[in-house]
Amino acid sequence: MSKIKFQTLTGMHDVLPEDQIYFKRIQKSIEGIANYYTFQKIETPIVEMADVFTKSIGEETDIVGKEMYVFKTKGGDNACLRPEGTAPVMRSYLEHGMHNLPQPVKLWYEGPFFRYERPQAGRYRQFHQFGFEAIGEKNPSIDGQIIQMSYDVLKELGFKNIKIQVNSIGDSECRPYFRKILTSYLRSRKSSLCADCQKRLKDNPLRILDCKEEKCQQVKAGAPQTIDHLCESCHSHFKQVLEFLDELELPYELNPYLVRGLDYYTKTVFEIVDMSDFGQSQGTLIGGGRYDGLARMLGGRDTPACGAAGGIERIMGLMKEREMKVGSKQEEPQIFLAQLGQLAKRKSLKLFEEFRSAKIPVAESFTKDSLKSQMRSADKMGAKWVLIFGQKEALEEFITLRDMESGEQKEIKLDKVVEEMKEKLKQLKDGKKDKKLSKS
Ligand code: AMP
Numbered sequence: 001m002s003k004i005k006f007q008t009l010t011g012m013h014d015v016l017p018e019d020q021i022y023f024k025r026i027q028k029s030i031e032g033i034a035n036y037y038t039f040q041k042i043e044t045p046i047v048e049m050a051d052v053f054t055k056s057i058g059e060e061t062d063i064v065g066k067e068m069y070v071f072k073t074k075g076g077d078n079a080c081l082r083p084e085g086t087a088p089v090m091r092s093y094l095e096h097g098m099h100n101l102p103q104p105v106k107l108w109y110e111g112p113f114f115r116y117e118r119p120q121a122g123r124y125r126q127f128h129q130f131g132f133e134a135i136g137e138k139n140p141s142i143d144g145q146i147i148q149m150s151y152d153v154l155k156e157l158g159f160k161n162i163k164i165q166v167n168s169i170g171d172s173e174c175r176p177y178f179r180k181i182l183t184s185y186l187r188s189r190k191s192s193l194c195a196d197c198q199k200r201l202k203d204n205p206l207r208i209l210d211c212k213e214e215k216c217q218q219v220k221a222g223a224p225q226t227i228d229h230l231c232e233s234c235h236s237h238f239k240q241v242l243e244f245l246d247e248l249e250l251p252y253e254l255n256p257y258l259v260r261g262l263d264y265y266t267k268t269v270f271e272i273v274d275m276s277d278f279g280q281s282q283g284t285l286i287g288g289g290r291y292d293g294l295a296r297m298l299g300g301r302d303t304p305a306c307g308a309a310g311g312i313e314r315i316m317g318l319m320k321e322r323e324m325k326v327g328s329k330q331e332e333p334q335i336f337l338a339q340l341g342q343l344a345k346r347k348s349l350k351l352f353e354e355f356r357s358a359k360i361p362v363a364e365s366f367t368k369d370s371l372k373s374q375m376r377s378a379d380k381m382g383a384k385w386v387l388i389f390g391q392k393e394a395l396e397e398f399i400t401l402r403d404m405e406s407g408e409q410k411e412i413k414l415d416k417v418v419e420e421m422k423e424k425l426k427q428l429k430d431g432k433k434d435k436k437l438s439k440s
Contacts, residue, residue: 011117011125013313022316023128025326027110029156030130030310033149034108039132042107044088046114050080056087056297058263060203067115081114085131086264086291086307087298093135094300103136104305110312122283122314131288131309135295138304140237143268143290144244150272150286150308151250157315158324161275162285165255166245167226168238169206171266172293174231179205181224189219207261225256234267241268260287264294268306274318285318286310333361334428335421336378336386340371344394351389351399351417358418360425362387378404385424387417 069081110130269289288308295303
């Protein structure tokens, strides 16, 4: 077969109709949990000023340094496609003076994000994330709540083997010192690090703790750990977060190598990973942490905050792989509307709209002219009734109702059709209920 001319760009993908059921299920879970915890939805633009990210995530990170889609607008602005959601939400909080509202301001979002990553399984250049952000609160209970909500989303979707990994990476008071001793430790072992980490040593040494390369594992094992070097306030904050997690009985473990490489993180960081049956991590589904320094980085006043973001494709991929339940498919209509002749076709469009207003699902095949082929379609989809709208019916304003099981037919006046079908559906539903009751 010859190659077709146009395909999606590398790393881009279509969310096909068969995937929509997963997207919807995941979105429903996110929205339900966000509502319950009184988080309000926010939508920020897909295109932002590039500085929103360079000034906050950090120029030395992969996301900003290598993966951002940056371009100049016709007006000369340095713009980019958003690579993540936290910085734009904080930009919006500052721009709209949300610090004047009762704090914390709790927001959630969902939408497409863009990173020019090396394409590999589960990594796309356009993907969907959702996130929860609680801005304006320094109390560690908020960290606990964000972790609980993230965990709840996955639990509600049916994930069984998930683990929460937590760590504290300190703040502007204790991190500089930690960075210094870590750098000095790593520098003396530079030749044992992978090529990427040798580069990271200068600008982003903390990221080395996060490196998955085999070569770096031994060096990491002997490296100083952030939690041994926290200042008093970070130490006490972290202790309280863990107490909340204990109280909530969440399955967490300390991971001293978890640093989440973005500059804006402070104190608590966490990731929720899915474990295989053999106890191996299958990748991070949701990650987040506290970002008390972000507002300042974007030119605002100091504002404590905490949040999390999850990857929808990553969650969906695992749900599909494991054949996890997503609830019933869209309910197949029980009624099929068949038509014959031009006048009947025209009138059926109107009748179809009346059914829609009455919220009664009806299937149709307006593009077909042959009654035989329409009856075949109705049979194939398992419709219980077919409404036949032929030439005679259209002229005399009635419709023929055919029961597909018994083959019985009867005539109904056109202006009574919707009402009568509603009653029939109700009887069918009640009958099913009775059957269920008598079984139990
Ligand atoms: P991050 O913003 O990097 O912490 O990512 C949060 C979550 O988004 C990750 O745990 C992934 O599930 C998902 N994610 C991040 N990058 C990608 C990508 N390139 N393609 C698909 N999912 C991604």
